[in-house]
Amino acid sequence: MTLNKFLILFLLPLGLLGQGKITVSGYVFDEITGEPLIGAHVNDKVSKLGTVSNEAGFYSLTIPQSDSALIIVSFIGYEKKMERISKTQLINFKLSPGIEISEVTVIQSAGGDFIRKNEMSAVKLQPKQVNKLPGFFGETDIMKVLQLTPGVQSGGEAKSDIFVRGGSPDQNLILLDGVPLYYVGHFGGFLSIFNTDAIHEVNLVKGGFPARFGNRLSSVLEISMKEGNSSKLTTHGTLGLLSSKLLFEGPLVRDKASFMISARKNLVPVFKILDAGIDYNFYDFNAKATFKVSEKDKIFLSAYSGNDNVSVKNSFNAENMSQRDNRTNSWGNQFVALKWNRIFSSKLFGTNTIAYVGYNNKNDFDYTLKRDTLTDRLESQIRSGITDILFKSDFNWYLKPRFNIRFGQHLTFHRFMPNDEKFNADMNGQPGVKRVYNSQEQALETGFYGENNVTLKNFGFNFGMRFSSYHIKSQNYFSLEPRALLNYIVSDNFSIKYSWSRMNQYIHLLTYSGVGMPNDYWMPSNQTVKPEGSIQNTLGINSVIMDGNLEVSLESYYKKMNHLITFKAGESLIGNLKDWTKTIEQEGNGTAYGLEFFLQKPRGKTTGWLSTTISKSDRVFVHLNEGKSFPFKYDRLIDASLVIIEEVTKNISLSGNWSYGSGYPVTLPTERYPGELGDVLVFEKVNSFRMRDYHRLDIAVNISKETSWGEQTWTFSIFNVYNRRNPYYYYFDREHLVSIDNSGGGIRVTGIEGDMRLLQKSLFRFFPSFAYSFKF
């Protein structure tokens, strides 16, 4: 799209501005908790014009001046509020929870929004309902629920990553209160770092990206933390098998300032109990303080800190000798962010954020051997991480009810530490080997965007442009990313949507294809490694049927990616102190396409959804697989989920989910031959085999009881009800037999190598668990 055409499309609607208008603006809140309500409808009954509140709960509606204008504010599960207005003014609405909140966990969009909103490939979660679904170890998890939606894959058992439309985990921009996070799993992905008690809303966008989103190719996951109950001090807690959590929220100054603090930690040493020889600990901590400085200004201070630590320790003592070795792997995220929301005018709302973000991954190995007076010591440290300091501004300009403009900028200073390594060997008390490798690099990334959003009677569109730049040492990269989304509203119950997005990504994730602890290396684009890019086309139809009780969508997508990187065959950064760019294959290309079907029942006593995805995703690198295309590691032909939540009574709910996925690809050897060092395996084409299909049923029951002091809830759940041995990974093993021959006057024991077998490792079978929660 040329710049001239873009400007015409972007600014044309400005000509439609007229006279005799009034504007009502302000926030929509939950009356009890004080949390902003995102997506609340604000309509004028007289002119029939309306708008919805934004991510901060802010709305702005311009209507013809009239003495009889009646503003109605509504949100699912809340009582409507009405207000007569006759002049431009700032009004905040507080809605009370009214009818039973029976909206389903996932809201693709409620009724009219689903059809009319210029948005596609988007999924919203309500965390309070996530808690009703079955969870592993009794832990419900936002990422695990997202994996049950179309186009989002889990990557296998016990993973918190999301693989969206054939993309890898680094291609998801995960924002917590607008701040990007880099690794979001505890213990290799058993659960995510997101404490659902501290989360207010979750929104995943997989396509049709508006221009305000950038820096990643495949998805944007926006998670907003609660602001804290501004009127009452409340406490929530959960005791579970894997972790326990506590949350405090309440006013600092009633209706003016509030806080929310939550913490989660594993208390039960599960892996010690299972005698797995592993010591594992994790924690995460969320905090947020909100200050309403004036009617127009709000300041937020958010913080997150989380860490996982896995260690294996061995020791051996004998006379005059002792040996000890420790292996530790730890990783974690931290961030601190200061955000300022301001209502600049009745039509202009702005958010400015400044933040510090850090991700680090540490691998330590420590070995000591003491014999008599001699001491041998070997020590290895590997550090990988990324820290960002960012500043960003976003503005919403509500020009007219059906037309608004968003624009903004972002500036990020990155400090990369791809693979800092230290190795010391001090043997026999003499100076031994000391090696150090420093890998640090710094880069500056900027971005500017503008987008307009227009909704007419039968047609809507969102056009935008994003410009970004990236500077590292003497290398500069620039990118222009046009975006377009068209919405043809056939009727109140049916719409056809199409989008085209060009995306760019300046940082890459290197990870091993095998299983194990997370060894994520976030690497910068630089003089030799170019930024990744993608172009995605999406076409979909949305429909509401059976009097609005069912929402159906069918979407197809086609995505092309370039400048991808991966490890070279056999390469590793562990213990190899060298330039990481020498370990990678570059200039890879990727293709992903698919069809997603989503049927959901968002309201009523029984709610849930059916999600089915048929898809294909390939990669090609010049020096891998002889330059031929091969399936992406997480290419899955069919992925389906069925989720049902039944509100049996006010205090008892039952839920279940069944998920199915065709087998993930794997590279297996097919031949072997004798070599100087033993048998040599010959690997077939990359990812040319498929593991067994994956399917699993989980169920849960939640029983709540109100007491004099508050409310308590018991949750009983069963993971993998019918005990399916799902594949975690495959490996070869050989039986080792023993032959005992006691003829000839003696006993002769001979080791015999038995048959070679291909074995499957399964992780979890039938697994019941429970959790206890309380609230007061």
Add this chain to the structure above:
Amino acid sequence: MNYINMILNRALIFCFFAFISWSCQTDMELEIELPEPKKKLVLNSTFTSFTPPYVKPLQVRLWNSWPVLDTSQAKQITDAKIFWYENDQLLDSLYFDDILNAYTLKEFYFPVEGANYSIEILKDGYKNISAQNSIPPGVPIQDYKLVSFAGLNNDNLAYSSVSITFNDPEHTENYYEIIVTDVSNEKNKYRLWTNEKLIAEEPWYPSVLSFDSKLPQRLLFNDKQINGTEKQIVFYFTPEQVIDKGKLKIRYSIIDIYLRSVTAEYYRYYTTLLQHKYNQKGDFFYGLSEPLNVFTNVENGYGIFAGFYNNAVTIEIDTLTIR
């Protein structure tokens, strides 16, 4: 209170039955049908010129590949037809020598530097295989030094250090291999290690964290970092030693230290072979390594056919009492 007791009782009963029925993770053997690829011939032949006293006669060994789940013992193929070419001219066919346990040429014969050699092998039931290579020019050892006792290792055994100095030729890509053997017995190679970055940073060299893996018997490297300059390399090995009446003693021995000039194919084969073997030791903490196929320059088959030039020195290690 009654309600709470009821819930607690039911929870306890649930937990009891849950843990009774809870199973730990187990492996499951699968009957996976892997395709049975057609067997291929596997050639192993590295050849050198006549460089007394370090003489290695021409030998060619041949096996076949087999499906990965087939656990048959490997047996050499001794009845193939093997043709040896020098500068594209057929020189002779090889015969299988039971004493050498390898194919060789009938007459006293050694390849020479600078010539191109190729081999063609025919065997019923297999596709014909062929390969080509040559012997690179040699790079002499300018200087060397042995320190019999350089320290004690993790197992409280003495280790020795050797430094060798050589001049890398300019304007050519050169590849090298260091091995240490018992005198005139190439089969008995010592295990080596080094802190030399040139070698230790090669992808094949075992990670510093793989201290429980067997050390390599070959140190392979290229000249990208040293092209055209003089280089000294220090490496270590564990000499023969004995504990006699409570004292650790290095025994008298004679060793050959080789600095071989090898071809690119030789280098690629052995480095990928070593990397392939080290990668097969997976570690849950560090992830299983990426699969890697061993390089081959054998058309329609596997293995290696490559030349090298022997430069070596022979050193005596005197008896030495350590402690």
